[in-house]
Amino acid sequence: MHEASGRKGVSPGFTSDVMQAALSNRPIILLGDVGSGKSTFIERLIHIDAKEVLGESISLYVDFGASSTLKSLSEHVLDACVAQLRDTYDTNILGLKFAERALKKELSLFDESPEGSLRDVDEAAYRSARIQFLKNEMADRSNYLRKAFDWIKSSWRRQVVIFLDNVDQRNAQDQNDVFLIANELARTWPATVFVALRPETFYTSEREGAISGYHPRVFTISPPRTDVMLSLRIDFALKQLRDAGRLNSFPNGVQVDSETLELFLQTLSDNLRANVPFVRVVDNLAGGNMRMALQFVTDFVGSGHINTQKIIEVQKRVGRYTIPDHEFLRSIMFGDNRYYDPDSSPVPNLFRLTRRDPKEHFILPLCLAHIQKAGELETDHGYVASGEVYRYLQSLGFEALEIAECLEYALRFRLIDSTGKYGKAAHEEVFRITTVGAYCYKTLIQKFTYIDAISVDISILDDHVRPGIAESFDLRQRLDRAELILGYLDEQWTYVPNSPDWNWEDTAKALWADLRKVRGRLPV
Known part of the structure; x- marks a missing residue:
């Protein structure tokens, strides 16, 4: 088990380790807790750190966190691959012309069959039989996609990389099943396969579950420092506001007072760099979950439990507003509610009772x-x-x-x-x-x-x-x-x-x- 990344990006030797795993037809496991930054690592790997290796590849990203009601995990993988080849690479692998190219060998064998001999006897019957043959070949979607990627790899001369992400947002059984899917893809498809798992699921499965019968390459993803991650996000938002007067995440037509928002974001940025008690609250309650830390800050920005006007006025007048930890705590504990609700708050009631004891x-x-x-x-x-x-x-x-x-x-x-x-x-x-x-x-x-x-x-x-x-x-x-x-x-x-x-x-x-x-x- 090795660290996948360091302070300056991908760890030395990671790319060569990935290539070795690909050549041995084994999936590559990215191990990290929920919200530790696995998705961000994947995005950075594709677009920055391993661009020289992966830049010319066919990179397909399968998100298992986007839907909580997936009927079939394997079907979700296949659907995502088909959709991304169509939308990102302008290639409809379910189209007739592509199928004829990908199944050229199979069509050649078909022409030698009795039905194929109809070409010299009944052209219409031949075409009908040929189309039905293609439909039957494509009905086995997994096998057909394997052949499609074989053709893409040899014709386009580009490797295929498949990322199975946000698997850690699903239950342990689903994570085991996704690993088996990843292993099957790595073994039978011409693709390098990454799969993200939670540490506890990996260790349990390694001892007595699906992973126990395999020897995958494993890399750990450690979460970044909370204050650094949040500062970078806020600084990026500030740059957008100063350059365009709005944030790209805003819906079309939505306008805000960019000066007021800029002052508020500047206050947050300053506190993340200099307000130790404030950072300590965020860091400890997030517990290494970067997704949750971002949600805390988002809730604070829109919280009805803080005096936003006071913060803006002090920032304008003094040039700095030190956020008291009690203001931030209230925004986290109450959320959008008027009162504390233990069913929706991320903070527990340590004095709860379940019986008269x-x-x-x-x-x-x-x-x-x-x-x-x-x-x-x-x-x-x-x-x-x-x-x-x-x-x-x-x-x-x-x-x-x-x-x-x-x-x-x-x-x-x-x-x-x-x-x-x-x-x-x-x-x-x-x-x-x-x-x-x-x-x-x-x-x-x-x-x-x-x-x-x-x-x-x-x-x-x-x-x-x-x-x-x-x-x-x-x-x-x-x-x-x-x-x-x-x-x-x-x-x-x-x-x-x-x-x-x-x-x-x-x-x-x-x-x-x-x-x-x-x-x-x-x-x-």
Whole structure:
């Protein structure tokens, strides 16, 4: 396994490794987490880094993320190849003239057959039989496309490269199936085949799934630095605005105040370069997912939870506006909603309840802290066996079903990742904390902005406290509500036995300090 790219583009030797894989009729796997930049790597490979090698090739790009209701994965590949040859290379391989060229050898054999002998007896019958023969040959689409590419390669003298991208957005079974398709294409078609997979799917499949019977070439794709990627994107948008007064992504006829948008984008660009707390929030909550980081910034630009006019006025007057992390957090946590919604927000409620158990308010941070600390002591790359997680949480009084629901919730919000790799038994799931999980239980949980947002989603078991947790938009009232919730959580913590890995009291101290800081900024 090798790195596919470095800071200056494609890693040295990558192109030669690709050529070796092509000659050995093996698919080339690009390994990376969701949003790590595999699609961007492919685009850069085609148009920049390997242009000398791939520039004269027939490059076909098959997107498995564009449709969630594909009837057949193999049919999707074939349809995409046919469509791109027609649209990009002006070649209709389903047309009669092309089929006659691609099936020249087969037609020659047809002419020697009894039906072919009709040419000297009944011209009309011969033509009809010949057309039916071509239809039958083309009906086996996979075999026909192989012959079509054989003809293209020999006649055009250009190699064929097929990229199967966004496979990681589909489930594990689909990823296994796509790998089998890629292997079949690489083995039987005159093509070099790339396929993008998630690491956990690759390792599991390598041990006990579709990949276990093959030896593909594997290259890893590491995500770029979040701040660098976002800065480059924003700088590109700024250049478009300054050159054309609009962004190319705008629909035709849509106009905006380009000066105002330019000032706002300039504010974002400045903060990505100099505002460390702001960058830390983006980086930690994105967790290496560049697609999600871009969505965070997009949501911030159009958020109704920030005072855009204030930002523009300060940028005009002072020349710089430092985005407070609480403004950015609110835009992420609320999205387009008026209130925090755990079903649509990318940020979890760490104090959620599923039953009337006061201890359960703390099961998520307790679980995350133990997985991190136990993972640091283990040698299996930070992974902790599920049995160990269950033993620890059950020792604190939690039931098995509570623990299972906690782990499922943590996986859903990318607080942990799970796999069976590194030689673990197939039936024993293992977990490792992510940067998202570590940031949430260590840092995010200590912020007033966070407790204020999730206050509408915290189930209050105390009948005396519940009436005080009311809707509020006034900052003083929101601070009072947060203090009421903290006092309530202090009481619930008494039901938790002593835990060596995480202590609510330390988190509460930091939260109380943040509340006092915010209250201190209020006008007298």
